[in-house]
Amino acid sequence: MAGRALLGRLTGRxxxxxxxxxxxxxxxxxxxxxxxxxxxxxxxxxxTVRSLTLGLPDWPGHxxxxxVDLRLTAEDGYSVERSYSIASEPERxxxxxxxVERIPDGEVSPFLHEVVVVGDxxxxxxxxxxxxxxxxxxxxxxxxIGGGSGVVPLMAMVRHRARAGxxxxxxxxxxxxxxxxxxxxxxxxxxxxxxxxxxxxxxxTRQQPTGWTGYxxxxxxxxxxEVSEALGPNPRTYLCGPTALVExxxxxxxxxxxxxxxxxxxxxxxxxx
Amino acid sequence: xxxxxxxxxxDPAVDLTVDGNAVAGVLEAIFGGDPTAMxxxxxxCRTISLVGTMRAYTRGxxxxxxxxxxAEVVVRIVRTPTAxxxxxxxxxxxxxGSES
Amino acid sequence: MxxxxxxxxxxxxxxxxxxxxxxxxxxxxxxxxxxxPVLSAGPTPRTPLDRWSFTIEGLVSKPVTWTWDQLQALPxxxxxxxxxCVTKWTHLDMRWRGxxxxxxxxxxxxxxxxxxxxxxCDGGYTTNLPLADVLNxxxxxxxxxxxxxxxxxxxxxxRLVVPARYFWKSAKWIRGLRIVDRDDPGFWESxxxxxxxxxxxxxxxxxx
Numbered sequence: 001m002a003g004r005a006l007l008g009r010l011t012g013r014x015x016x017x018x019x020x021x022x023x024x025x026x027x028x029x030x031x032x033x034x035x036x037x038x039x040x041x042x043x044x045x046x047x048t049v050r051s052l053t054l055g056l057p058d059w060p061g062h063x064x065x066x067x068v069d070l071r072l073t074a075e076d077g078y079s080v081e082r083s084y085s086i087a088s089e090p091e092r093x094x095x096x097x098x099x100v101e102r103i104p105d106g107e108v109s110p111f112l113h114e115v116v117v118v119g120d121x122x123x124x125x126x127x128x129x130x131x132x133x134x135x136x137x138x139x140x141x142x143x144x145i146g147g148g149s150g151v152v153p154l155m156a157m158v159r160h161r162a163r164a165g166x167x168x169x170x171x172x173x174x175x176x177x178x179x180x181x182x183x184x185x186x187x188x189x190x191x192x193x194x195x196x197x198x199x200x201x202x203x204x205t206r207q208q209p210t211g212w213t214g215y216x217x218x219x220x221x222x223x224x225x226e227v228s229e230a231l232g233p234n235p236r237t238y239l240c241g242p243t244a245l246v247e248x249x250x251x252x253x254x255x256x257x258x259x260x261x262x263x264x265x266x267x268x269x270x271x272x273x
Numbered sequence: 274x275x276x277x278x279x280x281x282x283x284d285p286a287v288d289l290t291v292d293g294n295a296v297a298g299v300l301e302a303i304f305g306g307d308p309t310a311m312x313x314x315x316x317x318c319r320t321i322s323l324v325g326t327m328r329a330y331t332r333g334x335x336x337x338x339x340x341x342x343x344a345e346v347v348v349r350i351v352r353t354p355t356a357x358x359x360x361x362x363x364x365x366x367x368x369x370g371s372e373s
Numbered sequence: 374m375x376x377x378x379x380x381x382x383x384x385x386x387x388x389x390x391x392x393x394x395x396x397x398x399x400x401x402x403x404x405x406x407x408x409x410p411v412l413s414a415g416p417t418p419r420t421p422l423d424r425w426s427f428t429i430e431g432l433v434s435k436p437v438t439w440t441w442d443q444l445q446a447l448p449x450x451x452x453x454x455x456x457x458c459v460t461k462w463t464h465l466d467m468r469w470r471g472x473x474x475x476x477x478x479x480x481x482x483x484x485x486x487x488x489x490x491x492x493x494c495d496g497g498y499t500t501n502l503p504l505a506d507v508l509n510x511x512x513x514x515x516x517x518x519x520x521x522x523x524x525x526x527x528x529x530x531x532r533l534v535v536p537a538r539y540f541w542k543s544a545k546w547i548r549g550l551r552i553v554d555r556d557d558p559g560f561w562e563s564x565x566x567x568x569x570x571x572x573x574x575x576x577x578x579x580x581x
Contacts, residue, residue: 067294067297069298072381072386073378073379073381073384074380074381075380077378080386081298083298107387111383115383115384116383121382122381123381125298126298128297128298129307129309130307130311131293131294131310131325131326132294132309132325133310243289243291264325265292265326266294266325267291267292267294267295268291269290269291269295270289289526330414330415332412332413333412333414333460333541334412334460334541334566335414335561337415339416344415346497349564351564351565351566353565358564360564
């Protein structure tokens with residue numbers, strides 16, 4: 001992959017007069033190397049979730065579902081790394097959004113919420129991951145299932161689907177603890193209202209607003225069957241969130257008859273990390 | 274084999290496990306290509322799984338990837354300040370992506 | 374080849390190096406925590422107690438096995454020790470209950486060539502120690518932590534605890550000790566970690 005980027009950079013060079021030497025290429029935009037991103041925007045999605053827009057000078061583009069690694073280094077050399085799914089669609093060139101849930105005792109998320117400001121620079125590596133990816137050419141129908149911050153990589157897929165003008169039937173089943181903890185709520189509602197075949201279905205597992213008529217329990221086999229009914233027997237399915245949710249939903253999907261090759265999973269570990 | 278998988282399901286500590294996606298950056302830096310969409314064969318039970326579906330234990334002195342079918346160790350990785358140690362002896366093979 | 378590392382503005386990390394007495398009890402490179410992080414290399418084993426046993430085997434005149442009830446009947450005591458993990462956390466004054474390895478070894482007769490112990494565990498984990506490092510109250514098999522039965526994710530029903538070594542030597546889900554004459558690096562020792570693991574000498578990695 002590094003070789004391909006190198007080749008790209010050799011084009012566009014003018015003729016060399018006199019001693020002919022190959023032009024010295026700049027270092028290739030290495031996909032496994034760290035680069036410096038600049039925070040260009042910050043947006044609060046919910047009281048505990050914030051999105052950061054990172055401008056990247058050497059960004060090769062990404063595929064919906066991929067993530068980046070972030071590396072933070074203190075003055076004494078102590079460093080930590082965390083992975084964050086890319087929330088934005090690849091159609092936005094040169095920048096990406098990451099969405100970060102603030103974990104009260106966390107080492108990194110409180111820093112990203114409370115200390116980082118527009119203009120700060122962060123070390124980023126990526127894009128990473130070729131397994132948990134959906135792109136328009138793969139087609140649909142598309143069944144996206146997320147819990148909490150598991151919605152982030154799925155949102156890249158949803159945004160990409162809209163920008164690519166794809167009308168494939170798609171459902172996003174999103175599990176959140178309460179209505180004010182739904183990430184991207186307004187945008188999802190807006191996309192659902194477009195009438196292009198995309199619908200979001202919420203389940204609120206801990207608190208429901210007065211008059212709520214939607215699901216109010218953890219994702220289970222019956223819910224998955226009802227939500228995916230409009231998608232036919234074997235949709236392309238992407239499942240992301242806390243490990244326990246992913247394990248239980250994946251088992252339920254298999255019992256419903258989805259073949260394992262059509263279901264892709266990404267486990268985020270414990271809820272709230 | 275089934276008992277092993279049952280252990281992983283009702284285990285409160287299963288919440289702490291992630292999968293190959295979570296260590297994709299580390300694997301890519303080691304192997305030079307993204308392995309998550311590529312197959313690996315478990316040396317113990319011979320099941321072939323995509324690396325992205327292997328269960329990853331990352332909270333400890335090193336990274337351990339286990340077969341999603343039989344839970345045996347497929348790959349172990351330790352990163353020290355001066356070296357990265359990789360033991361893939363638990364895999365019959367790991368396939369890496371070719372330059373496309 | 375040294376790489377100049379970019380420093381992230383305002384990032385300190387959540388580290389407490391302790392003050393006063395606590396500081397002097399914190400080994401080099403460690404920070405203090407009050408948590409008990411769960412660190413694992415694999416799924417939590419679940420051996421039912423009526424099928425559980427602890428064995429000392431190898432270079433002994435006769436191997437000995439205890440059932441769970443038999444282990445519980447041994448003279449146990451409380452231990453309050455400082456624990457350090459190679460992932461840099463140290464937790465002071467962790468309270469355990471269990472039986473000294475000395476007590477267990479009293480039940481066997483060691484052969485003259487006995488020099489090392491290999492702790493073996495459910496799930497396949499192993500770790501190695503010189504015999505001299507587990508004698509004289511330097512190691513115990515614990516089944517209670519903080520006044521409660523040791524939780525499975527922390528190594529229950531019983532784990533080894535060797536406070537003078539990084540915590541990877543305190544093998545979770547221990548099922549026995551194999552006495553040998555030749556050292557046999559265990560799960561982490563065979564992949565870049567230090568063979569001995571003394572946290573005061575910062576023996577984290579092989580070559581330290």
